[in-house]
Amino acid sequence: MNHQLFEDLIFTQDALTQEQALALQEHLQSCETCSALASAWRQVTPMFAAPVMLEPSPGFVSRWQQTLEMDRERSQRRQSLVMFALGIGLASIFLVLLAIGVLYTFNSPLEWFLTLTSRLATLFFLADAFRDSFVILRTALPVSWWISGGLAVVALCILWIFSLQKLATAGRTSS
Ligand SMILES: [Zn+2]
DSSP states (O other): OOHHHHHHHHHOSSOOOHHHHHHHHHHHHHOHHHHHHHHHHHHHHHHHTOOSSOOOOTTHHHHHHHHHHHHHHHHHHHHHHHHHHHHHHHHHHHHHHHHHHHHHHOSSHHHHHHHHHHHHHHHHHHHHHHHHHHHHHHHHSOHHHHHHHHHHHHHHHHHHHHHHHHHHHHHHHHO
16 A cells, blocks of 8 residues: 555645545545544644634624623613612602601691601602603613703703892892
8 A cells, every 4th residue: 555645645735636535535544554644634734824813713793792782781780770779868868858847747646647658659659750751761862962951950050049149139239
């Protein structure tokens, strides 16, 4: 058997013809030496031919986008948690103020209790409605709208304070 011919075929850089490939395959099945040589060569060649620039593994871009998406979701969840905590805090402050006010207004504990219950129900209903509308607005409106809305509120507050001051000074000068 002509091993040299097949070794040449194993080591060649050129593409094999169909007959050459078939003959080599047949020989490798019967010859242990050449088959060992061929498999060793197959393991070694990628090291020589290793590309300088490593290409990203397939699906890299989509995985990256997925990570980005997950990060965004996480920060959004954190944001809504903060809003939730803020709402709870405001509600408790309001409740305490309400309780103090109610305690000073009512004499009978039953009257106090009934009023408190109805007010609490109203408060929870309002809070719920507020939260719902807030969630809808937050998902529906872009951030720029929120910023301009906030600026408008600030401008209105300044205008209000300014006009109050004007009224106060006008009242003082007329009297
Ligand atoms: Zn051989």
